[in-house]
Amino acid sequence: MQALLDYTDRQSGESPYLTSIDRMVIMRSDQPKPPSHLIFQPSMCIVAQGAKWATFGTDSLEYRAGQALVIGVETPSTGRVVEASPGKPCLVLAFELDLAVMRSVAEELGRPPRMAGEAGRGVLVTDFQGALADCALRLVRLLDTPTAIPTLYPVVMREICYWLLAGPHGGDIARLTLANSPSQPVIRALHSLRERFRETVRIDDLAAIARLSVSAFHRQFKALTAMTPLQYQKQLRLLEARRLMITHAANVETAAYQVGYESPSQFSREYGRMFGIPPKRDAMAMQAAIAEERATATVAARRTPAPPR
Template identity: 30%
Template structure:
């Protein structure tokens, strides 16, 4: 009698579920809403059943893996596309506009983001043999790369912690270490070395973007920012634009306008009051810059968003 062993496509030869399939299954099970916060600190799951309009937000340093569907991210004048075979890393706080391009109820957009911790990455780097020096960095703060089985397995182990509520604290610590290690060993590993190494251009620009994000409504001196970064004003402008694709003033304006739009949508106050609260002394300037970015003056845009 002959026996045949049938191989199910999603399974590997060893009989285990492929990492990407396992991760899609985990996200589908644990994402009860479109944007699902989790008990694992820094981990957010996404399950969206239809394409979306552009949404403004500020990306903190993070990794994002797309497992199903596709999304586009607008940073300054540049667009980054991320499909289900890719992931991206953001290394500093970046004001972006992002939208999901491919999704439907049968095949929803599935993704995860995980916030990067500079100190934890630095601790791992200190225990690893140094094969790449932390060189000066003059590339954009977002980079896209191809997923690898190692990164997918590490991400699956992290999300799998949600299946073990009683063990989640300890198991998540171990899973985070594995994910960081795999990312450091990946094509984008040099970005993480830059992020976590004190004194690199990327680390210095990261301090500046964090400060602007927290103090966007306050007066801002380019000289003060340069001192904060330990750079000359010329170097600050050059490195800041290389990483964020905009000048410090453009960066602050975008942060202000995104926050103004958020508050308008929530109807927290009048357009005039919100413009003043986010740092504009001139209502005319606020209206002009808001219209240029979003296509409508503040009050008109708020009415449009409210009825969407």
């Protein structure tokens, strides 16, 4: 925890803080925060202090200090910091999981983890103590010696994969990440839906990709994501539309059509239900917040004294 505090104390700007390790960020919150919407890649979010919750479809998971959220499939989520204060900020270390490394480590295990017979939930909370906590500490310490990262980071990541597969949730981790697991046919269909989310996609076609009956596919997809395929697609569309309006200044109608909606009014209704605010107002508020954050960072940079020569 102290290593994360020290690191964030040295940073300028706002959390999340990018690091010199690719696809690893450190997040610090000095107070509880409202929900944020994002799309998770397969990753791990470790809470060193404080508490967060994340919602995936109908499932809500809380993870606290000493615990980690493990995400095994690409999926939309809503996250929120629920326990934080200036004297005891919420500190989170997050990094993507390399599934190729996970598979390589699994092949070297003398006894592979036992997997359930059907696709299960795509996210889980696990304790992050002992050897895993030591790995996380070494990752943070590596940031002080960037030249060592290319050599040592792959070693630490392999160790993390080993302890996850050898731990109490090893079967769940294996089911989500290994190529021969019962979840992989449904995950292949999920990837197809992800790539084609702007199109009108038939559930029959997705079930055919998974080589399952429609009813079995629907059941296993919902078990994996806590959403139906159509709910999953809708969230992808709305998140992409939000990105287009905020980062590319697309108007409501343009954003709606670009993500696959035929009716801007239907888009606005569904957007409001998901984000709690009409799309135009939401985009304007987010753009104003980003502009304010950039202005604050610029002022802070100007006030920082130049290093002595």
